Amino acid sequence: MAMGGDGPWAVAVLWALTFVVLVFVILRVYARATVVHTFGPDDYVYIISFIFLLFFAIFITISAMHGFGRDISDIPDVSKVAKAVLYECVGQTFNVIGMTLAKWSLGLFLLRIVQEPWHKIAIWSSMLLLMGTSISCLFCFWLQCSPIAFLWNWTIPGGKCELNTLPIYIILGSFSVLVDFFFAIFPWIFMWKLQMNQREKLIILGSMSLGIIAGGFGIKRAVEIPRLSVDNYLKNSVGIIVWGAAEMAVTMVCIGVPICRPLYKRYLDKRTSKDDSKHKGNTGAGYRLKSFGPSQLCHENRTQSGDPSITDEERGIVAGKSTGLNNPYTTAYTIGGRFPTDNQSEEEILGPDFQASQQRRSDDAGLDKGILVTEEYQVTSFNADRQCE
Helix, strand or coil: CCCCCCHHHHHHHHHHHHHHHHHHHHHHHHHHHHHHCCCCHHHHHHHHHHHHHHHHHHHHHHHHHHCCCCCHHHCCCHHHHHHHHHHHHHHHHHHHHHHHHHHHHHHHHHHCCCCCHHHHHHHHHHHHHHHHHHHHHHHHHHCCEECHHHHCCCCCCCCEECCCCHHHHHHHHHHHHHHHHHHHHHHHHHHCCCCCCHHHHHHHHHHHCCHHHHHHHHHHHHHHHHHCCHHHHHHHCHHHHHHHHHHHHHHHHHHHHHHCHHHHHHHHHHHHHHHHHHHHHHCCCCCCCCCCCHHHCCCHHHHHHCCCCCCHHHHCCECCECCCCCCCEEEEEEEEEECCCCCHHHHHHHCHHHHHHHHHHHHHCCCCCCCCEEEEEEEEEECHHHHHC
């Protein structure tokens, strides 16, 4: 049966949102595979949540082919009504779990950044409560009728639905909105204090603040819940489907923007490097800068051409040590140290200043545990005055 009523535009919106999220999924996977070279738990959860969004769109499309979006009175075949309701129920199941997973992806990302214990407790509490509420809602949804098939096939003799699921639907919708607002506002509390580039900080925080828009969509979806009725379920549930998909998609976009930062950062670096190369090519051939004094006159040709007559003794490097002050070459050593970290992904996303900020916080807290990796650099300088004597 062809789509009718509100089915066509609802399906079009679902697939448009799915396509937008797909773009961010591809960019995220590409950035993780080619730039960051690592995948975290939030990445896997993000991909799984997209799969749930995809199945949500597929089942709603199938439901629309059987009557979703139309008045039940306009569907003469009762079996079509039952199939439309069944496929819509399956689609809503994917939506509820997928929306929860999308928020989990955002929460797991924040957990890899925060340092304060109460920050982690707040994030974990919201994630676990949301997951628990979602699972409880699904159990109530699928077990509200006896027999279970009466949920979508109202022609079964003796079937009844005695459980009033409306309150738990409202609780889930309200709590989902609260989590949206929490994840949109909470990053401003701790990220604003990080020593990062101001413009990049605003970009990341601004993208995460899109959760406020997701919360707005969630409010609209919660408002649509009381309109559900068995008499015209396929028509009245269109708003819940569309606004639920919008909330889920915006949640995934708001976390997709900062995660893709390493990708467009590398793109900008390449563009800058290419522009610099063009600039050098237009300004003529480059030449070696020289210093005033004997250094520019003595042994210049030999050093530039790598003359084999210049021995290691002349360069003053024997077994990694300087041969003495009377030699024209002097070798100096410098040693730097750092503690290896497991947050390379976050450093790529938030920039190098994030690592420095976290290191300062560790130093202030007196953290002295870990393996210190030392790096040794050798600098050789040439004393032209002595060589010319």
